[in-house]
Amino acid sequence: MPDEDTERVRRSFEAINQRDFEALIALTDPEVIAIPRLLTVEGGVLRGHAGVRTWWESILASFPDFEATVIDVSAVGSATVCNVLFRGRGAKSDAPFLDAVWVVTRWRAGKAVWWRSFVDRAEALRAASDVQPRGDG
Secondary structure, X not given: OHHHHHHHHHHHHHHHHOOOHXXXXXXXXXXXXXXXXXXXXXXXXXXXXXXXXXXXXXXXXXXXXXXXXXXXEEEEOOEEEEEEEEEEEOOOOOOEEEEEEEEEEEEEOOEEEEEEEEXXXXXXXXXXXXXXXXXXX
């Protein structure tokens, strides 16, 4: 399953880059818990497909040319750890942004059930090694 999960990560980011929300949701459990680094909601936790849609719409409204480049992805237990580079230009300011993050995703039955972004690789690896992620942690 680890090779399949790392391929799912790549497909998820391809879906984001191609603006294919349905392809992204097809890889996401309906009860997913997501904790993104960029454009979070109050409390920082997004829940379910509606939460993913909120993130999707917010990120593309803020950065219409948002792009994600996968640098590296590996399996760690039942999770994947992906080093990804986000870039884009502000919709209002046209100011460029570049953000390198580590995204940890937990998979079950071919669907992402939990994901969170980290700025620190060691912290991401610790989160990936946890047997069970704490609901919003």
